[in-house]
Each structure stands twice: as C-alpha cells, then as structure tokens.
Amino acid sequence: MKQKQNINTFSDLYEKTVSEDNLLSSFITGHLVIEFLLTKIIEITEPKLIDFAEGLNHYKLIQLTYGLNHIDENQREVLFLINKMRNKFAHHLTFEPSISDLKEILTKASSAFSDMTDGLEQGLGEIKNKTTIRDCEDWVIPEMFVQISYDLHDIYQNLGGDIEDF
Numbered sequence: 001m002k003q004k005q006n007i008n009t010f011s012d013l014y015e016k017t018v019s020e021d022n023l024l025s026s027f028i029t030g031h032l033v034i035e036f037l038l039t040k041i042i043e044i045t046e047p048k049l050i051d052f053a054e055g056l057n058h059y060k061l062i063q064l065t066y067g068l069n070h071i072d073e074n075q076r077e078v079l080f081l082i083n084k085m086r087n088k089f090a091h092h093l094t095f096e097p098s099i100s101d102l103k104e105i106l107t108k109a110s111s112a113f114s115d116m117t118d119g120l121e122q123g124l125g126e127i128k129n130k131t132t133i134r135d136c137e138d139w140v141i142p143e144m145f146v147q148i149s150y151d152l153h154d155i156y157q158n159l160g161g162d163i164e165d166f
Contacts, residue, residue: 006094016093022138023096024089030145031058031086034079037152038065044161045070058083070155074112078148081105096134099127106144113151119143 007013038061042053045068053064062083066076082105088095103124110120123140130136157163 013093023133023141026138026141026145027086027089030142030148031082033145033149034058034082034152035061037149037156038062038079040161040166041065041070041152041156041159042068044156044159058086070159071152072112074108075151078105078109078112081108082148096132099130099133102133102136102140103127109144109148113148114154115147116150117147119147 007016035058039050039053042061042065043050046053049064053061056064059080062071062076062079065071066073071079085097085101085105088097106120106123106127109115110124113120115121120143123144126136126140127133153161
C-alpha cells in the first residue's frame with residue numbers, strides 16, 4: 001500500500017519546501033557517504049570496475065561490494081535497510097521513519113559494525129522510550145552513519161587505501 005503524502009494544500013507543500021529538515025538532510029548525506037566509501041572500496045580493489053560501479057544504483061553497489069567479499073552478510077543487511085529507508089525519503093515527501101524502523105537499523109548495525117565511539121549504543125539509548133523520531137536528539141542519525149563509515153573506511157584502508165587521502 002502506498003504511503004499517504006499528507007500534503008493537503010499548496011501551503012503544506014510550500015512549508016515542506018522551505019522547512020529545514022535535519023532528519024532528511026542528515027539521512028541523505030549519510031547515505032551518500034556510504035555510497036562514496038563503497039565506490040572507493042571498489043576503486044581500490046578493482047579499478048577496471050569503477051565506471052561500472054559508478055553507474056550502479058545503491059542496492060547493486062552494495063551487492064557488488066558484498067560479491068567481492070569486502071563486506072559481510074550482516075553489513076550488507078544493514079546497508080540494505082538504510083537504502084530502503086532512503087528510498088522512502090526519496091519517494092514519499094512526508095515520510096518519517098518510526099522509532100521501531102530506526103531501532104531495527106541501530107540494533108542490526110550495532111552487531112554488524114564495530115561502533116568505534118559508541119554512537120550506535122548511544123543512539124539506541126537515546127531512542128529508548130521515545131514515541132517519534134522527532135523526539136530524539138539530532139545527533140542520532142548522523143552518528144549512526146559516522147559509525148558505519150568508520151568501518152567502511154577501515155575496509156578501504158585494509159585494502160591499501162590511505163588513512164586520509166582518497
């Protein structure tokens with residue numbers, strides 16, 4: 001069933017256009033960071049595949065990275081969940097993830113990624129007893145992506161990439 005957009009007037013649409021939405025912007029930015037790092041992982045190991053990889057959608061890029069054995073099954077599952085949520089943001093103007101949606105990603109990410117600075121654990125603590133994602137601190141989503149990017153960057157480095165320069 002298609003999600004209802006909850007845009008009933010032009011004024012609603014206008015407000016959606018001009019509002020600052022930290023949730024949306026931090027989620028899209030995090031998704032782009034993951035895409036960038038997956039592409040860099042492909043580039044450093046299979047330079048002949050870079051043009052191909054850059055033409056893939058995010059789902060297929062995850063599949064390619066997994067198929068090359070650079071991420072494991074649990075990491076792939078988390079990245080798929082993130083991509084699924086990003087698609088909802090991209091195709092439903094008023095989409096807002098539920099606390100249970102976010103909890104699922106954070107829980108699975110805390111098992112699949114190292115949580116170097118405890119951002120996933122802290123995120124799970126922050127969403128506990130919250131009823132909507134808007135009740136959470138703004139750092140929860142960006143911190144989730146930071147923790148995932150630490151591991152993806154570590155994979156890149158282990159494959160020969162520099163700690164700082166791409």
